[in-house]
Amino acid sequence: MGEDLQKILITEEQIDSRLAELAAQIDKDYEGKDILVVGVLKGAVMVMADLVRKIHTPLTMDWMAVSSYGSGTKSSGVVRILKDLETDLEGRHVLIVEDIIDSGLTLSWLKSNLESRGPASVQIATLLRKPEAATVDIHVEYVGFDIANEFVVGYGLDYAEKYRNLPFIGTLAPHVYGG
Numbered sequence: 312m313g314e315d316l317q318k319i320l321i322t323e324e325q326i327d328s329r330l331a332e333l334a335a336q337i338d339k340d341y342e343g344k345d346i347l348v349v350g351v352l353k354g355a356v357m358v359m360a361d362l363v364r365k366i367h368t369p370l371t372m373d374w375m376a377v378s379s380y381g382s383g384t385k386s387s388g389v390v391r392i393l394k395d396l397e398t399d400l401e402g403r404h405v406l407i408v409e410d411i412i413d414s415g416l417t418l419s420w421l422k423s424n425l426e427s428r429g430p431a432s433v434q435i436a437t438l439l440r441k442p443e444a445a446t447v448d449i450h451v452e453y454v455g456f457d458i459a460n461e462f463v464v465g466y467g468l469d470y471a472e473k474y475r476n477l478p479f480i481g482t483l484a485p486h487v488y489g490g
């Protein structure tokens with residue numbers, strides 16, 4: 312797997328300390344409330360697992376699976392629900408946890424979908440964001456790192472379902488894409 316990588320963009324240690332900062336901010340902002348943390352499968356699994364363990368505010372977890380990428384590197388723009396939440400959102404403080412905001416299409420669709428279910432609030436936490444790739448304007452409360460507009464893998468992020476288990480964020484060598 313090593314020869315598939317071009318470079319490491321964000322190390323395991325950098326991810327860990329940035330998530331601790333985000334968790335501290337979340338604890339401050341949600342003081343006195345219960346949070347319903349919604350993880351977006353499959354990419355957000357690692358962020359979700361590591362972030363919630365650093366949050367001290369009472370919380371429950373639920374999962375949603377949506378997909379807009381299929382097996383390629385470009386968003387199709389069509390978001391499909393593959394698995395819905397099991398929780399009633401009425402009156403809940405919802406915090407969506409994502410691995411990455413790229414075009415923003417997935418989250419902008421997901422946020423309005425969840426907002427239509429009567430929650431008290433819906434906010435977003437994402438490990439990564441690509442400001443140059445945004446095609447929709449979406450307000451995000453908690454951002455781990457803004458990165459350049461290149462395809463990244465690791466720490467939950469895949470290319471054709473591979474590399475999710477890398478403990479860091481990296482970029483792929485051109486030969487992996489068939490280049």
Ligand SMILES: O=P(O)(O)OC[C@H]1O[C@H](OP(=O)(O)OP(=O)(O)O)[C@H](O)[C@@H]1O
Binds near residue numbers: 409416468
């Ligand atoms: O901002 P966007 O351009 O919409 O891209 C971001 C979304 O795309 C990826 O998910 P994907 O649909 O590939 O599913 P996965 O999490 O199972 O990999 C990623 O995990 C985000 O959910």
Ligand code: HPA
Binds near residue numbers: 411413461463469
């Ligand atoms: O850069 C990316 N890498 C992996 N999956 C993704 N889904 C959206 N953007 C990306």
Ligand SMILES: [Mg+2]
Binds near residue numbers: 352355
């Ligand atoms: Mg995802």
